[in-house]
Amino acid sequence: MPKKNVREAALDILEAIDKHQSYSNLLLNNVIEKNHITGPDVGLLTEITYGTIQRKLTLDFFLKPFLQKKVEPWVQNLLRISLYQMQYLDKVPDRAVLFEAVEIAKRRGHKGISGMVNGVLRAIQRNGVPSLETIKDPVERLSIETSHPKWLVQRWTDQFGMEKTRGMCEENLIAPLQTARVNITKATRDEVLRLLEEEGFLVEASPILPEAIRSRKGNLAHSQCFMNGYITIQDESSMLVAYAMEIEHNQKILDACAAPGGKTTHIAEKLNGTGKVFAHDLHEHKVKLIMENADRLGLHNIETHVLDSRKIGEHYQNGIFDRVLVDAPCSGLGVLRRKPDIKYVKTIKDIHALQTIQHTILTEAARLVKPGGILTYSTCTVDKDENEGTVQFFLDQFPDFEPYSINVPSTIKPFVNGNYLQIFPQDIGSDGFFIACFKKRS
Known part of the structure; x- marks a missing residue:
């Protein structure tokens, strides 16, 4: 795709998000592949798309005084994309932004629209945007x-x-670093860092976890190390779950809501070829992803099933698992840096509906834990009702479980509060994440 059409590709993505509630990360990858976008254009498209979504409300505030009447959604998105570049991208000259915006407006609309777009952007160029300090x-x-x-x-x-x-x-406005987990059954972290550097990636060891690495430059999912099963793309907060579970060799472990398999495969790696992980998810295509990940990593102690975890108690005998993980469906409010479109569509009703699902899955999963076994509950949200509220619900409903102190690396100890930990995005530069542990009384 010619460079001049990167902005139009970004506009297509924003329109698809608005019309179909599609996820920005999936759309972006599809557009890049479909239009054969390569090199610096990939970075520019990613920056414009995510940046515009991240700052949508700010951009609309800036635009409002310059718009005489409501405009069509695609025109609003075109103005957002253009203003984002003018306000936040130093390397893109305003004249290039204006030229592209007017050309896109001509192709998609008519002379009146292109004139209006040109007028609005030039007025902003002359007068500047309104001050946020006016909001009391x-x-x-x-x-x-x-x-x-x-x-x-x-x-x-x-x-x-x-x-x-x-x-x-x-x-949440800062683009996250990509992080990966080293498959310790295949290689050491130092070995993987060396291999990635030889491939041309700029990587470093995580100061948080011993098997984590961070990429400063390059998408690790495209590396030979990834293809060969030496790494899994996973956030550092998410890696803490397997630590909290206190996994021991030869254990029988249930992962109730497992797709796409990041935590499942981490658990299997910690078992180091012993025991077995039973991984479940509601959707067949997602279960397929778990097995694809397991095969790539060379892990043979994972068994998958397509299953609604709200009925998981019907499929197993009571008390047969040493460890049970419920990585519950949640609002996702801890991962807004990666999925910024979420923040504009979630509502209080969604949180309440998800709480009901969380309670149901925990109720089903609890009966499957052995006496003396550990149940771990995790979410990628920061909401107190979904997290601490659900912990309190569980302890009130299940007196045969007691809070179990979380054991995590010393770097994370400051965020532990008894049997749960809450990581905020600003704490270690990772996703917002919650983990709680309960032990079944013997």
Whole structure:
């Protein structure tokens, strides 16, 4: 695809998100492949797409004084894309942004639209954007400043206070580093770092976890190391789950909501060829992903099943697993850096509906834990109701379980509170994540 059409590809992605509630990361990959976008254009498309989504509310605030009337959704997105480049990308000259915006408007609309787009962007160029300081309400200002819906900022402020909420909202605007887990059954971290450097990747050892690496440059999913099963793409917060489970050789372990298999394969690696992991997911194509990951990594102690985990208790005898993991469906409010479109579509109703599912799965999973065994509950959200609220529900409903202190590497200990830990995005530069452990009384 010629470079001049990168902006049009970004516009296509934003339109698809608006119309079909599609996920930005999947759309971006599809557009890159479909249009054979390569080299620096991949970086520019990624930056424009994610940046515009990340800062949508801020951009709309900036645009509002310059729009005389409501415009069509595609025109609004074109203005957002253009203003994002003008405000946040130093290396893209304004004249290039204006030229591309007008050309796209001509191709997609008519002379009136291209004239309006040109007029709005030139007016902003002359006058600058309005000041955020004009917003007096601190919650609303933080909402617009960091482009998080007001209801969400208010909820977080009520739950965690303004300072922690501000830190989280600001961190969510920063693109995350890609991290990977070394397959310790195949190689050491030092060996993998050397192999990746030989391939041309700029990588470093994680200061947080001994089997984690961080990529400063290059997509590790395209590496030979990935193809050969030496690494799995996984966030550092997510890797903590296998630590919290205190896995021992020869154990029988259930992963109730397993796809795409990051935690499943980590558990299998910690078993080191012994025991067995029983991995379940509701969708057949997702279960296939788990097996593809296991095969790539050379792990043969994983058994998969397509199964609704809300009925998982019907498929096994009570008390047969040493460890049970419920990595529950959740609002995903801890991964907004990776999936920024989530923040504009989630609602309070979604959180309440998900809580019901979380409670149901935990209730089913609890009966499968052996006396003396450990049940681990995890989510990639920061919401107190989904996390601490669900922990309290479980302890109230299941007196045969007791809180079990989480054992994680010393780098993570500051975030542990008894039997649970809450990682915020700003804590270690990872996803927001929650883990809780319960032990079944003997």
